[in-house]
Amino acid sequence: xxxxxSWVHFNDRLSRYIFISSAVLVSLIILCIIWFVGMQGxxxxxxxxxxxxxxxxxxxxxxxxxxxxxxIAGSIGTTLIAxxxxxxxxxxxxxxxxxIAPPWVRSFMRPATDLxxxxxxxxxxxxxxxxxxxxxxxxxxxxxxxxxxxxxxVLAIMILPTxxxxxxxxxxxxxxxxxxxxxxxxxTRWQTIRRVLVPAASPGILTAIIxxxxxxxxxxxxxxxxxxxxxxFPGSLITPTSTLTSNIVMEMGNTPFGSTWNxxxxxxxxxxxxxxxxxxILVRTAVRRGAAR
Amino acid sequence: MKTRQTDRFASIMLWxxxxxxxxxxxAFLGYILGRGxxxxxxxxxxxxxxxxxxxxxxxxxxxxxxxxxxxxxxxAGIYLAEYAPHNKLTDxxxxxxxxxxxxxxxVFGLFGMIVFVNKLGLGFTILGGAATLALLNLxxxxxxxxxxxxxxxxxxxxxxxxxxxTMWQTLRKVILPTALPGxxxxxxxxxxxxxxxxxxxxxxxxxxVSRNLFDMNPLAAGETLAVHLFAAKSNxxxxxxxxxxxxxTAALLIIMVIVFNLCLTLPSRWLQYRxxxxxxx
Numbered sequence: 051x052x053x054x055x056s057w058v059h060f061n062d063r064l065s066r067y068i069f070i071s072s073a074v075l076v077s078l079i080i081l082c083i084i085w086f087v088g089m090q091g092x093x094x095x096x097x098x099x100x101x102x103x104x105x106x107x108x109x110x111x112x113x114x115x116x117x118x119x120x121x122i123a124g125s126i127g128t129t130l131i132a133x134x135x136x137x138x139x140x141x142x143x144x145x146x147x148x149x150i151a152p153p154w155v156r157s158f159m160r161p162a163t164d165l166x167x168x169x170x171x172x173x174x175x176x177x178x179x180x181x182x183x184x185x186x187x188x189x190x191x192x193x194x195x196x197x198x199x200x201x202x203x204v205l206a207i208m209i210l211p212t213x214x215x216x217x218x219x220x221x222x223x224x225x226x227x228x229x230x231x232x233x234x235x236x237x238t239r240w241q242t243i244r245r246v247l248v249p250a251a252s253p254g255i256l257t258a259i260i261x262x263x264x265x266x267x268x269x270x271x272x273x274x275x276x277x278x279x280x281x282x283f284p285g286s287l288i289t290p291t292s293t294l295t296s297n298i299v300m301e302m303g304n305t306p307f308g309s310t311w312n313x314x315x316x317x318x319x320x321x322x323x324x325x326x327x328x329x330x331i332l333v334r335t336a337v338r339r340g341a342a343r
Numbered sequence: 344m345k346t347r348q349t350d351r352f353a354s355i356m357l358w359x360x361x362x363x364x365x366x367x368x369x370a371f372l373g374y375i376l377g378r379g380x381x382x383x384x385x386x387x388x389x390x391x392x393x394x395x396x397x398x399x400x401x402x403x404x405x406x407x408x409x410x411x412x413x414x415x416x417x418x419a420g421i422y423l424a425e426y427a428p429h430n431k432l433t434d435x436x437x438x439x440x441x442x443x444x445x446x447x448x449x450v451f452g453l454f455g456m457i458v459f460v461n462k463l464g465l466g467f468t469i470l471g472g473a474a475t476l477a478l479l480n481l482x483x484x485x486x487x488x489x490x491x492x493x494x495x496x497x498x499x500x501x502x503x504x505x506x507x508x509t510m511w512q513t514l515r516k517v518i519l520p521t522a523l524p525g526x527x528x529x530x531x532x533x534x535x536x537x538x539x540x541x542x543x544x545x546x547x548x549x550x551x552v553s554r555n556l557f558d559m560n561p562l563a564a565g566e567t568l569a570v571h572l573f574a575a576k577s578n579x580x581x582x583x584x585x586x587x588x589x590x591x592t593a594a595l596l597i598i599m600v601i602v603f604n605l606c607l608t609l610p611s612r613w614l615q616y617r618x619x620x621x622x623x624x
Contacts, residue, residue, distance in 0.1 A: 062509035069426060072418030076481060077439040083446065083454045083478075090457060142360035150357055159361065161604070162368050168600045169371075170539025172572045176593050177371060179576060207371075210364060238350035261445070268447020270542040271573055295449050295542075302453075302546065307461050319453045326445040333441075 084323065091320035094313040103317065109281040109297075111311040118318060120283045124198060124293035125267050125322075127284075128277070131202025132209055132266040137259055139206070140213025144255075145243055147214065148221035160215075167211035175275030178204035183276055192288035196278030199287040204272050209262035216261065220254020221247055253340025257333050264329045268322055270295040294318045372597060379594020387591050394592060400469065400565040404548065405537050407473030407561065409530070412480040417526075419481075420488025421514065444482035451478050452546035459547055469565035472548025479543060480533045487532065491525025492518060535603040539596060541569045550574050568592055568599075 094103065098116040106117025143163070147156055182203050187195030228250055232242040248255070278290020279300050292300070298315050305312040388395040419436070427433040455475030459465050495518050503513040519526075549564035566574070575589040 058509055058512070062511040065511040065514070066426060069418045069422035072415045073422040073427075073436045074432075075415055076419045076443065076485060077436050079478060079481070080439040080443050080446070083450065086457050087450060087454055139360055139364065142357055143364045146357045146361040150354060151361065155361075159365060162365060165372075165600070165604055166368055168535045168539070168604055170541065170569050170572075170596050170600070172539070172541045172569050172576075173375065173593050173596055176572060176576055176589060177374060181374065207367065210367075214364070238346055240350040240353035241346065243353070264445045264447075268445075268449065270447070270449040275573075275576060295447065298449060298453070299542070299545070302456075316453060316457075319447075319450045322447050323450050326447060326450075327442055330438075330442050330445050334438075 087316060087320050087323055090313060091317035094310060094317040097310045098314065103314070107283040111301075111305075111314070116310070116314050118294075118314065118321075120281060121292050121294045121297050121318060122321065123283065124277065124291050125295065127198045127287075128201040128205055128273060128293055129263055129266040131198065131287075132205035133259065133263060134206075135202065136206030136209045136262065137213060140210045140258075140262070141217055141248075141255065143210070143214045144217035144221060144258075145248070147218045149239070149243055149247065160218075163211045163214045166207075167215075171208065171269060171272045172275075174204055174208050175272035178272060178276040186288055190288055194278060194290055195288065196276060196290040197286070197288040198277070198284055198291060200276040201273045201293070202287075204276055205266045205269060208269060208272060209266050212262045212265055213258050216258035217251070217255045220251040220258065223254070224250050253336045256336045260329050260333050260336065264326055267325055268295065270299055274299045294322055372601075375593050375597050379590040379592070379597075382587050382591035383594060394568060394571060394588070394595070397566055397568045397571045397592075398595070400548075401538055401567040401569070403559070404469055404473050404476060404544070404565060404567060405534055407469065408476035408480055408537055409534070411474055411477035412484055412533075413530070416481050416484025417488050420485045421492065423485065424489040424492035425510070425514065425518070440482050440485050443478070444486070447542075448479060448540060449542040449546075451475055452543040454478075455543065455547040465562065467547065467549025467551070467564040468562045469548055470561040472544050472565060473561070475543050475547045476537050476540060479540060480537060483533050483536070484529060487529025488522075488526060491522040491529065494525060495521045531603055531606050535600060538567075538599055538603070539569050541567075541573050544570050545573070568596055572596065 094116070103116055103118050104122070105119055106115070107119040107123075108115040108117045109120060143159075147159060151159065178200060182200050183195040185195070186192055186197075186200055224247060228246055229242055232246040233239075237245070273293055274296035277293060277296050279292055279296055280290040281292050281297065282290075284291035298318055301311070302315055305315065387393065388398070419440070423433070423436065423440075427436070452475065455471055455478075459471030459474065460467060463471075465471050499517050499521060500513060503517045504510070508516070544567055548567070548570070550566050550570055551564040572589055572592040575585045575592065
């Protein structure tokens with residue numbers, strides 16, 4: 051069916067404008083999020099001093115004490131444990147998949163790790179609650195088993211697929227000549243991996259670790275279920291405490307919108323947002339450094 | 344001889360690491376399914392504490408959120424892949440998509456709560472939940488669209504444009520059909536993630552389920568399966584067998600994830616086969 055020429059060109063121009071405006075809309079959304087959450091959160095500081103919020107660990111909203119240090123420390127602590135446990139294991143899995151695995155092993159292990167990524171975080175929390183917490187209670191002298199360690203272990207499993215798939219992609223995108231040159235010089239497979247391939251892929255691996263950190267620090271439900279939810283600074287890795295995310299979930303429901311307490315919770319989510327944005331900028335620098343090489 | 348031993352040792356360690364990862368996954372799935380499958384009886388869905396309402400809400404919210412996010416996500420992805428010049432605006436759009444992808448879901452939840460629950464005064468609604476969930480879907484859709492369009496060979500574009508087709512005609516008749524398997528994979532990926540999302544929904548769609556089964560009212564509160572599991576584990580209602588509900592719900596969620604993963608791999612392989620077959624003939 052022949053169409054009139056002007057109609058065809060009108061369509062072409064219209065579709066172009068629609069695509070541009072959707073792209074601009076995506077940018078506006080992130081600005082809106084920063085604006086709304088930021089405004090709500092920053093209004094905390096009308097009643098609470100910045101110094102108190104970031105350096106005091108006394109969270110006692112009923113008597114006007116708003117120190118969020120416990121939650122910040124909890125979030126950072128769980129994330130670090132997750133990276134320390136999950137990072138090396140994930141990297142080992144990536145090296146295995148990229149360099150060692152026979153094709154048939156790879157053909158089921160790669161989909162299997164993707165399956166890890168699809169499991170809902172509440173299910174991780176549920177398994178953490180029934181298995182990990184119980185295990186920690188039985189094997190240490192902790193009375194409950196809740197705490198930073200339990201949350202760190204659950205998060206370590208949750209970040210595995212991110213670390214594995216991104217690091218494997220980085221290793222696979224290296225030119226084959228790197229490996230051939232190293233092997234031709236008489237290096238063993240392990241020497242090639244350790245001295246040539248992993249260093250060459252390090253920007254990509256770094257990106258994987260940073261994105262895994264972003265996922266771990268923002269994870270809410272799984273952490274909330276195993277951290278113990280006590281707003282006290284943890285004396286050890288196995289005493290109940292709270293993180294930024296878990297405390298928001300616990301207290302959001304029983305605080306009126308607009309109160310100082312409620313604003314404090316929004317400030318915590320604003321901190322999470324800022325951390326996420328900083329991590330994205332770090333990823334960009336890592337990628338750029340890789341491209342420059 | 345020492346380097347040779349190190350090499351063997353390292354290989355063995357890497358094999359052990361890989362086996363540990365796979366064992367972890369198998370144990371994980373086995374544990375959940377082993378505990379939950381026995382409870383998945385018809386009564387589990389339709390009984391007094393049945394979850395059919397939650398199951399319906401999960402898919403209803405998913406469908407609504409896709410309706411909101413698909414046009415915008417596809418549009419932005421198409422722009423980035425096909426039109427975007429190298430300039431400041433494109434840079435900003437790319438940066439904001441990447442940032443949106445790392446925003447923790449709880450922050451989306453609180454944003455949705457400010458906008459839909461408080462500023463618009465809707466309270467906890469399926470509509471607000473779906474709109475907020477759409478924000479979570481958006482960056483993934485943009486990225487997947489851009490990647491699948493970029494994978495289409497440039498010669499397709501050139502051939503179509505050289506025949507005098509406009510950009511829009513080229514997109515609709517040549518590029519999008521070729522990129523379809525990738526797009527379908529992306530949508531299933533998004534759907535799987537949205538089905539399991541919890542942190543967004545407890546602040547926007549609430550933790551109540553409608554009494555009427557299959558309630559289509561988008562302004563009602565709508566608890567999904569994942570939220571239900573969270574509620575059953577974190578504050579169990581007295582008098583209900585919350586543990587059994589949690590076990591069954593977790594198993595049901597895992598089955599949904601596995602089904603979606605199969606949907607992810609099988610049709611795209613089949614489509615690829617069809618498309619390649621066609622090209623050969």
